[in-house]
Amino acid sequence: MSAENFVQLLYLISTALFILSLKWMSDPATARKGVFSGVGAMLLAVAGTLAGVATTGGTHYWWILGAFVVGAAIGYPLAQVPLTAVPQRTALSHAFGGLAAGLVGTAKYFLFFGRGDVASLSPFIMAALVAEILLGFLTLTGSLMAAGKLQEVKWIPQRPVTYPLQNVGNIGMLIVAIGLGVALVSNPLAAWAPFAFLGVIVLSLAFGVLMILPIGGADMPTVISILNAYAGLSAVAMGFVLNNKLLITAGALDGSSGLILSIIMCKAMNRSFANVLFGAFGQAPKTTEAGEAKAYKSDTTESAAQVLEQASLVVIVPGYGMAVAQAQHKVRELYDLLKKRGITVKFAIHPVAGRMPGHMNVLLAEAEIPYDDLVEMDVINGDMPQADVALIIGANDVVNPAARADKNSPIFGMPIIDADKAKTVYAIKRSKNPGFAGIDNELYFLDKTYMLFGDAKVVVGELAKQLADDSGGH
Amino acid sequence: MHLSDNTSSVVQAEANHASGGHGQLDFMGALFVFMLASFIGVMVIQRVSRLLHTPLMSLTNAISAIAVVGAVIVAAGKDYPPYIMALGLVAIICSTTNIVSGFLITDRMLKMFKKQGGAGK
Numbered sequence: 066m067s068a069e070n071f072v073q074l075l076y077l078i079s080t081a082l083f084i085l086s087l088k089w090m091s092d093p094a095t096a097r098k099g100v101f102s103g104v105g106a107m108l109l110a111v112a113g114t115l116a117g118v119a120t121t122g123g124t125h126y127w128w129i130l131g132a133f134v135v136g137a138a139i140g141y142p143l144a145q146v147p148l149t150a151v152p153q154r155t156a157l158s159h160a161f162g163g164l165a166a167g168l169v170g171t172a173k174y175f176l177f178f179g180r181g182d183v184a185s186l187s188p189f190i191m192a193a194l195v196a197e198i199l200l201g202f203l204t205l206t207g208s209l210m211a212a213g214k215l216q217e218v219k220w221i222p223q224r225p226v227t228y229p230l231q232n233v234g235n236i237g238m239l240i241v242a243i244g245l246g247v248a249l250v251s252n253p254l255a256a257w258a259p260f261a262f263l264g265v266i267v268l269s270l271a272f273g274v275l276m277i278l279p280i281g282g283a284d285m286p287t288v289i290s291i292l293n294a295y296a297g298l299s300a301v302a303m304g305f306v307l308n309n310k311l312l313i314t315a316g317a318l319d320g321s322s323g324l325i326l327s328i329i330m331c332k333a334m335n336r337s338f339a340n341v342l343f344g345a346f347g348q349a350p351k352t353t354e355a356g357e358a359k360a361y362k363s364d365t366t367e368s369a370a371q372v373l374e375q376a377s378l379v380v381i382v383p384g385y386g387m388a389v390a391q392a393q394h395k396v397r398e399l400y401d402l403l404k405k406r407g408i409t410v411k412f413a414i415h416p417v418a419g420r421m422p423g424h425m426n427v428l429l430a431e432a433e434i435p436y437d438d439l440v441e442m443d444v445i446n447g448d449m450p451q452a453d454v455a456l457i458i459g460a461n462d463v464v465n466p467a468a469r470a471d472k473n474s475p476i477f478g479m480p481i482i483d484a485d486k487a488k489t490v491y492a493i494k495r496s497k498n499p500g501f502a503g504i505d506n507e508l509y510f511l512d513k514t515y516m517l518f519g520d521a522k523v524v525v526g527e528l529a530k531q532l533a534d535d536s537g538g539h
Numbered sequence: 540m541h542l543s544d545n546t547s548s549v550v551q552a553e554a555n556h557a558s559g560g561h562g563q564l565d566f567m568g569a570l571f572v573f574m575l576a577s578f579i580g581v582m583v584i585q586r587v588s589r590l591l592h593t594p595l596m597s598l599t600n601a602i603s604a605i606a607v608v609g610a611v612i613v614a615a616g617k618d619y620p621p622y623i624m625a626l627g628l629v630a631i632i633c634s635t636t637n638i639v640s641g642f643l644i645t646d647r648m649l650k651m652f653k654k655q656g657g658a659g660k
Contacts, residue, residue: 083602083605084579084583086598086602087580087598087599087602088583088586090587090591090594090598091583091586091587091588092588093588093590093591093649093652093654094654096591096594096649096652097649097650100598100642100645100646100649103598103601103602103642103645104642106602107601107602107604107605107607107638107642110605110607110608111607111608111611114607114608114611114612115611115615118612118615118616122617123615123616123617124615124616124617125614125615125624125628126615128624128628129611129614129615129628129631131628132614132631133631135632136632136633136634136636136638136639137635137636137639139636139639140635140637140638140639140640140641140643141639141640143636143639143640143644144639144640144641144643144644151593151644154597154640154644155593155597155600158600158636158640161604161634161636162600162603162604162606162633162637164633165604165607165609165634165637166606166609168610168626168627168630168633169606169609169610169613169627169630171626172613172623172626172630175622175623176613176619176623179620189566190566290596293596293599293600293603296600296603297599300603300605300606301573303606303609304569304573304609305566305569305573307608307609308569309608310569310572311605311608312605312606313569313572313573313576314572315602315603315605316603316605317580318576318579318580318583318584318602319580319600319602319603320577320580321577321580321581322580322584322595322596322599323596323599324581325581325584325585326584326592326595326596329589329592414589416589421593421596422592422593422595422596423589423590423591423592423593423594423596424593426589426590426592426593427593427594427648427651430590430648430651430652431648431651433651433653435653435654436590436654439590441589
């Protein structure tokens, strides 16, 4: 077997392992096997590549080894972040992925340009190079912005930032970048071509920042998924440039994953891609109709605990507020105490609850709540009328009945968890302000709703304490 | 500025060789692979449990760090100018970061998912 074929064989096995890795993610029982398979695939890919460059006279091995070590040294602590910080870690790693693709594309172009290599800069390859740097660099800055917003970095505005002609400006910028790209494809070796290439890079970097500015926290799950898809597609473009099928396959797997997650997130908010990217959700908080000063009914944790005790089915609806307060372990205490009394406890998980797809599931799993009790929205809604208590922990828009009824509401049409159908509703809320999107929530004003104001961790802790004391008294 | 056909095909063969490619540029083949892989991706990912969407994303993060292949090819090239090698090395650092942190955190999260009954201590 020739060395070249040996490398391709390693790549082939690696590709198969990547596909298996994702297949095993279908079930929590086999998912860890998926990770091992992914690691194996990656090792084969790296081994194959090193073998490949060795046979064609590669050099700089010590430098490359050093780069591996530095990367591992940065990567290891990034894997140890608390699980509430997983959304920003994910955004950050999309940024790294975008940067890597962008840099390789840049290196390849200037290498070909420096050699005057007209054959390697065929229209197809040049187009792939432009796509690679465009996607790579906009993913870099877009993801950094998203990570900054999620981490609540001071100088990055959390609220959506909008200004006149924003969308026209952004799209115009993208069109100029693509225009430069087209010019490059037809004239890759012109004297001005490197400047056009750098122009595309600058425009992509700027577009990434401006694209994320108008996006608010509630849209983060969708945006992170879209950036995930871009990072994958830039790897595909790199595969086209290097004529490497392993890169194309692995990039396509990543791209389709990002795409599917974005579609699920969009459906869960009843919005389109275009609407998420250009809609500036929550930019203008709807003013509530004056004159109708509605009042909340607050309650004490003491009486809430008594109501919980009498229930036979309690449905807990977690939201971003639970993540912010890091309340998941207290929630687990409450869950245990209720379970001990023979009460059925289920968690209702909305697909966009939190700041990234699956965010709530991971936090609750961290608190060792069995995943059989984490129920998807469509399934739990059938049981909501039987629920004695719906306990809402830091969720807001995902339980707002206005999404069903009020055509003027910005979230009209979004599928929600039918918390209002439960017999009694308790809502734990940090403050009396409306939720992230600045939309009033009808649910809080219903006759059967009682508010528990305070930090989710503190309130749930008190509830658990009340229940624990009660059982001590028996 | 125009190279003769003869010279350019030699340059191309060299470039492909150095890039670990197939020696022959086959972009229709590449598009076929892309199309098929996308369909496989969509079908496999659709079956991933919603419980696992966060670990799925960190796993695909690690997988997309396959860009390390391109980064190594660029960094290892013989007779490449130093700034090209530097770009490749930075790209290796970025990709390795994603490989290490992506796989580790995915596994860390997956270890937490426990079945009913298995969770109680």
